[in-house]
Amino acid sequence: MSTAMRTVTNSNEEEFELRRGPWTLEEDTLLIHYIAFHGEGRWNLLAKCAGLKRTGKSCRLRWLNYLKPDIKRGNLTLQEQLLILELHSKWGNRWSKIAQHLPGRTDNEIKNYWRTRVQKQARQLKIESNSKRFLEAIRCIWMPRLLEKLEQTSSSSPFSSSATSTMETQNSTITSLVKNQADLALSSSQETKLMDSCNHQNENLISMTSSNVCFTDSMRISILPEISEHPTSPGPAISNTAYNNSFLNDCYYVDISTYDMEGFNLAPMSAEGTHDNSLSDCQMAENNWINDDESSTLWEMDELWQFGKPEEEGI
DNA sequence: AACTTTGCCAACCGCGGTGAT
């Protein structure tokens, strides 16, 4: 039987065909017009009244994830990625809740992003995507990297990228926050201290210089406005966000000076690179997990290796 | 060029919460 059509027998009523699978243009039009006149909600009733041979659920999903006028299309911007990372660290797989803070983005889209991009990295590192270690990697490497990239794009071509063509409100808010944070961080010349998880592992692989991103209790990234439990439009209010994850209680210093974003394409490792042969054991990530134009790869092989190593030292 | 693998995303499914009866 075709997967696009299933016969459903209703004990009380006539047998009718219930469509499944991809929506047709005609169905979309029907749904759009019906909602335009009658509004959304009461999905089962809506499906019947609109003459759609779909379940209410299906209609709701189609509307919310695809047809709704304010749905945003295209790659997630750096800001959006940052938001997702941040909010996920806060709320976990509460996709709907997270989506409320990304106007025009659906929970489905965010969920897909997480599964295809983020969890993929965890798989390749052979660590649990919800493990402390991976969360640390996200916070200590990925988010600072996004921040730096944001900093670069906002200063070099503030009006050119799609990142600035969408999410204008959040963009200006986050960008300014990011800038402040970056300035703050970069002005710090404190003694370098490696992240806990990187502490005793191949320290020579990460050359530290005087410019470091410094995350301390008092100035944790703060890239994001305080996100309320009940989001209000247009955008979240601004205030400092303190990370309360226990594993972040330590002060993390992440050297970003060694992360050459422009040349950061994790091209196939050269044999004479700085990397241990044992890297091959680690099934390192390929070079394009955030591979659209504006969000080049943010992982460095060295860093991945640090996090990809088996749990040790009581982390 | 043909085949296989991988990535992506739309859509479906099952479950739990909630309100109406």
Place this chain on the structure above:
DNA sequence: CATCACCGCGGTTGGCAAAGT
């Protein structure tokens, strides 16, 4: 209070396209 229907959420799957071999 119990039951039912509906709704929303999160997990999972299927199918298509691109990339790789």
